[in-house]
Amino acid sequence: MTEARSEEAGRIRAAIVGAGTIGRSMALLFAAAGHPVSLYDPDATQRANAPDLIGRSLTDLASFGLLEQKASEVLSRIRCSSSVEDAVSEAEFIHECGPEKREVKRAIFEQLDSCASAEAIIASASSAMSISSFAGHLSISSRCLIAHPANPPFLLRVIELVPAPFTSDETLQKARLILEGVGLRTILVRKEIEGFVFNRLQGAVLREAYCLVRDGVVSVEEIDQLVRDGLGLRWSVVGPFETVDLNTVGGIEEHARRLGPAYARMGAERGQNDPWTSDLVEEVVAQRRAALPIVDWPARVAWRDRQIMAALAGRSRPSKTQVEDVS
Amino acid sequence: MTEARSEEAGRIRAAIVGAGTIGRSMALLFAAAGHPVSLYDPDATQRANAPDLIGRSLTDLASFGLLEQKASEVLSRIRCSSSVEDAVSEAEFIHECGPEKREVKRAIFEQLDSCASAEAIIASASSAMSISSFAGHLSISSRCLIAHPANPPFLLRVIELVPAPFTSDETLQKARLILEGVGLRTILVRKEIEGFVFNRLQGAVLREAYCLVRDGVVSVEEIDQLVRDGLGLRWSVVGPFETVDLNTVGGIEEHARRLGPAYARMGAERGQNDPWTSDLVEEVVAQRRAALPIVDWPARVAWRDRQIMAALAGRSRPSKTQVEDVS
Numbered sequence: 001m002t003e004a005r006s007e008e009a010g011r012i013r014a015a016i017v018g019a020g021t022i023g024r025s026m027a028l029l030f031a032a033a034g035h036p037v038s039l040y041d042p043d044a045t046q047r048a049n050a051p052d053l054i055g056r057s058l059t060d061l062a063s064f065g066l067l068e069q070k071a072s073e074v075l076s077r078i079r080c081s082s083s084v085e086d087a088v089s090e091a092e093f094i095h096e097c098g099p100e101k102r103e104v105k106r107a108i109f110e111q112l113d114s115c116a117s118a119e120a121i122i123a124s125a126s127s128a129m130s131i132s133s134f135a136g137h138l139s140i141s142s143r144c145l146i147a148h149p150a151n152p153p154f155l156l157r158v159i160e161l162v163p164a165p166f167t168s169d170e171t172l173q174k175a176r177l178i179l180e181g182v183g184l185r186t187i188l189v190r191k192e193i194e195g196f197v198f199n200r201l202q203g204a205v206l207r208e209a210y211c212l213v214r215d216g217v218v219s220v221e222e223i224d225q226l227v228r229d230g231l232g233l234r235w236s237v238v239g240p241f242e243t244v245d246l247n248t249v250g251g252i253e254e255h256a257r258r259l260g261p262a263y264a265r266m267g268a269e270r271g272q273n274d275p276w277t278s279d280l281v282e283e284v285v286a287q288r289r290a291a292l293p294i295v296d297w298p299a300r301v302a303w304r305d306r307q308i309m310a311a312l313a314g315r316s317r318p319s320k321t322q323v324e325d326v327s
Numbered sequence: 328m329t330e331a332r333s334e335e336a337g338r339i340r341a342a343i344v345g346a347g348t349i350g351r352s353m354a355l356l357f358a359a360a361g362h363p364v365s366l367y368d369p370d371a372t373q374r375a376n377a378p379d380l381i382g383r384s385l386t387d388l389a390s391f392g393l394l395e396q397k398a399s400e401v402l403s404r405i406r407c408s409s410s411v412e413d414a415v416s417e418a419e420f421i422h423e424c425g426p427e428k429r430e431v432k433r434a435i436f437e438q439l440d441s442c443a444s445a446e447a448i449i450a451s452a453s454s455a456m457s458i459s460s461f462a463g464h465l466s467i468s469s470r471c472l473i474a475h476p477a478n479p480p481f482l483l484r485v486i487e488l489v490p491a492p493f494t495s496d497e498t499l500q501k502a503r504l505i506l507e508g509v510g511l512r513t514i515l516v517r518k519e520i521e522g523f524v525f526n527r528l529q530g531a532v533l534r535e536a537y538c539l540v541r542d543g544v545v546s547v548e549e550i551d552q553l554v555r556d557g558l559g560l561r562w563s564v565v566g567p568f569e570t571v572d573l574n575t576v577g578g579i580e581e582h583a584r585r586l587g588p589a590y591a592r593m594g595a596e597r598g599q600n601d602p603w604t605s606d607l608v609e610e611v612v613a614q615r616r617a618a619l620p621i622v623d624w625p626a627r628v629a630w631r632d633r634q635i636m637a638a639l640a641g642r643s644r645p646s647k648t649q650v651e652d653v654s
């Protein structure tokens with residue numbers, strides 16, 4: 001009895017507005033973490049298809065040993081609602097996962113302004129637009145922020161939190177706790193820049209990739225191959241800063257000294273002039289050395305190699321159910 | 328007997344000049360593919376340590392089920408040489424893996440000009456400098472090209488081939504066959520641009536990442552986390568073009584239409600103005616649709632998800648030998 005009650009106490013009533021890929025994925029995450037979820041979409045077909053599509057993802061997860069409960073149990077926690085009011089009225093955490101259109105998001109937030117409960121945290125999954133640009137005028141604004149997940153959120157377990165100046169600290173801290181609680185690593189984006197961090201980095205790669213195709217240097221498929229088996233595989237183990245920190249004896253300080261000028265020339269060819277000044281490099285070096293003292297560098301290189309091996313070993317293993325492969 | 332002879336016939340005598348991380352890794356790959364390797368380094372300590380270090384990588388590979396032969400067998404194919412002449416005199420494929428300094432590479436190539444056999448393919452592992460910039464004046468030049476592996480080459484199975492205008496087609500084709508034969512996917516870089524493709528893409532990410540830290544948007548570790556669990560994990564399964572092709576209903580054509588302007592604004596903030604013109608987008612769309620007809624798009628999205636699951640499952644599995652983790 002006590003256990004049941006305390007379990008009950010830890011539950012967050014979540015409402016997801018929008019049953020597309022992102023919304024279904026967020027519903028899956030909350031439900032898998034044991035929370036009751038109401039899922040709304042204005043499109044009746046989207047609503048009707050959602051449980052089946054979420055069920056397929058759950059079955060896939062189970063076949064890779066990534067789900068420690070029954071798919072049906074998880075699904076039973078998700079309820080589809082046919083109105084926003086019904087979906088959100090009792091929710092403590094509302095995640096707007098609608099189309100990436102400012103007018104649409106503004107309209108949804110205006111609706112939430114009148115029907116969300118007085119304590120609810122209200123997040124938008126916008127991938128590039130600031131919350132200031134569509135929710136600043138509302139009475140709920142101090143409880144609003146961006147919570148931008150990666151696609152698909154149930155597999156890429158990171159989410160950017162982007163508060164506006166009007167977002168309260170309490171809102172940010174609650175959102176962080178709730179989202180970390182469903183298994184997402186939260187990244188605080190401290191300024192409301194377009195594209196946040198995720199899409200800034202993605203955009204940088206895409207712009208360069210388009211230039212290389214435009215200039216006849218490589219094909220689309222060759223770039224994709226080079227990233228899949230090279231840069232991407234390594235970045236899935238160590239991020240871009242740690243990558244170059246581990247690639248150069250002497251760490252990132254030595255990397256910036258040796259290769260900074262070449263990267264600056266490549267940037268200048270594209271019009272970019274953002275020098276790695278000595279102050280900036282010093283700051284980056286300080287953060288890296290705090291994360292990894294240079295004395296641990298050789299062991300970390302060996303660790304990186306073994307992590308890449310684990311990923312390669314994972315690639316070659318089929319799931320328990322033999323699923324058709326279209327590649 | 329016949330089998331032994333035909334096996335013998337398929338062997339390539341390889342010489343690796345430089346026994347640092349890249350050189351040792353290339354030696355491992357050639358030896359693991361059954362080829363006899365001579366490994367040279369001017370530093371006697373590097374030479375002396377190489378077999379032990381290669382042995383450790385082989386043991387790690389075996390512990391992840393990624394080596395289908397005995398480490399000792401592989402090692403027995405590698406011979407350390409104390410002179411360049413001795414290392415390369417009988418080699419059919421020579422891979423220069425020395426320091427990334429033009430004068431050093433020029434000096435090594437001048438030495439190879441006088442001691443390489445008349446048929447040998449002579450590749451440099453330079454990560455950013457063209458072969459034209461240090462080998463164009465030599466009598467061996469038509470047999471020279473860049474073969475830039477990713478670090479570490481024995482795990483990231485891609486290699487950029489960058490010929491100069493003076494590189495013969497035969498050289499390029501032979502190099503491609505030999506390197507594909509040791510398990511590397513070759514990517515042809517059609518123009519001798521600084522940084523080639525790999526480091527152009529890496530540079531684009533690093534420059535943006537440094538800007539974001541400079542501007543106080545996120546920390547070094549936050550960027551690394553966001554990439555590891557988000558962008559990088561996805562890019563290890565689908566490259567940057569396929570990523571956005573699969574992220575948007577309607578494919579990359581719709582992605583460029585909807586998000587191109589936002590990426591252009593983010594680029595312009597960094598000084599970059601490389602518009603995704605309709606011609607360029609059309610070309611990229613045509614290549615993607617040839618690789619993946621739109622009718623197969625939903626199945627490919629499901630495949631992508633399962634591949635990410637396989638990577639996640641791999642991450643959580645320890646190797647057979649419990650190795651200390653310094654993370």
